[in-house]
Amino acid sequence: MAKFLFIYRESTERRAQPSPEEMQALAAAWGKWMQKFSAAIVPGGDGLKHSGRIVKDGLVTDGPYVEAKEIVVSFTIIQADDYNAALVIARECPPGHTIEIRELAGYA
């Protein structure tokens, strides 16, 4: 069993678009997804607020990154046998995101 970090990115343009009704439909789809894969989902995933800070070379700048085309909006950790098994779970996520999948190295 390995752990995989799912990093969800979303287009900053699309984000303003969905109506409340459409968002609720998406939330329901995500609820179904969570139920289906509840055994694989490691508790602790979350959404991310859209404001933030960037520290680079001791220099601190403010997010949100309005100029960026995509921003990270949420993450989940999934337990799966291998990349293929993790991909099966990612493929069933409701649409709307780019999902980056990274296996945790397990150094910690």
Add this chain to the structure above:
Amino acid sequence: MSEPHELVEHFFRHEFGRVGALLTRSLGVRRLDLVEDVVQAALVQALETWSRRGVPEDPAGWLYRTARNLAIDALRRERVHAQALPRLAEDDERESSPLEAHFADEIGDEPLRLLFVCCHEAVPAESRVALALRMLCGFSTAEIARALLTTDANVQKRIERARARLRELDIDFDTPAATQLSARLDAVLAVVYLLFSQGCHVTHGDMPIRRDLCDEARRLARMLAAHPVGDVPAVHALLALMCFHGARFDARVALDGAIVLLEEQDRSTWNWGDVREGMAWLARSAAGDELTRYHVEAGIAWEHCRAPTFADTDWQRIAELYDTLDRIAPSPLHSLNRAVVEAYLHSPQAGLERLAAVLPENVPARYPGWHVVIGELHFRLGRHSAAERAWREALRLTTARADREFLQSRLAVCRPDGGEPATE
């Protein structure tokens, strides 16, 4: 993560209006744009967070706190703490009392106030319903454009115009005098009724009835009736009217999505719970001596619900009601309906004569229903080519799928061989 809670139907849409109204109270009507932005952003955050962690215990409170914090952040960035920040902070104190009590099923009067703000006499009439749909029902620009049969750009323009007027006026959200509210009640009712009618008579697209629009209208009207300003006969009558129409929704649409005429509807499939609710509202609407168009229209709808079969319809009574309606609120559509009643009461020829008597400048030539009725009356008189002409004209003006299919089936009956569906 606890067990994910299920969200009640339309939760996001309804909370959009409720949270928006609560924040408008704190931020002021001048800042409707900021209110809309932060509520939208809060919903997006909810979607992203709840998708990972499940729906929290008190989703409404979560949304409100998130939207309020976003508003505080935005105001800090703008450095205009002076007015609104202390008020948002007050809300913070209120929060220490159990939020559930504030948010559960109880409807505060903020959404209602917002509805009255949207219907302010300074807001252009065509902008009112667009603004109300956006601010109270959380409809997207595209959804409003579909509902009002106009373009996205138009909706955007109407909403911006409304916001600009409200900014200029800087009206008070908290304390409009009761007399002001009463003066705006007519406009509020017009907006609610327009919303309902749009849902009932969808004039383009795939769905014969937009039930969500009808439900929103009934929700707003119930909210009105629960408030002292709106607890008046006209509101009760409008509710009665909407209940009687709502009762027939299921019967009006066949399984394949086609329109079923009143004459052919299976009355046992009408929603009798709706009818009973309508009767209760109708009884309440009779208090006082005010007679509004909603009273008369509810009366007509009630006559249809009351008749055990189509043949039992009291056309005489309905004819009188339409005459009254046309006196109170003259409209060529009332003349049209009155002509249909005349046809049932006497003969299709009598109906046609009534239509012929309508002054040419009052004929809504672009309204397909006008030609549908003329076609039907001719058809019943055996004048098939005249019927076909009228129906072809109606078809030319119709974009709704269900209406087009209905007309095509009528045209097919028109042909002497009785067969091939008409092609366009």
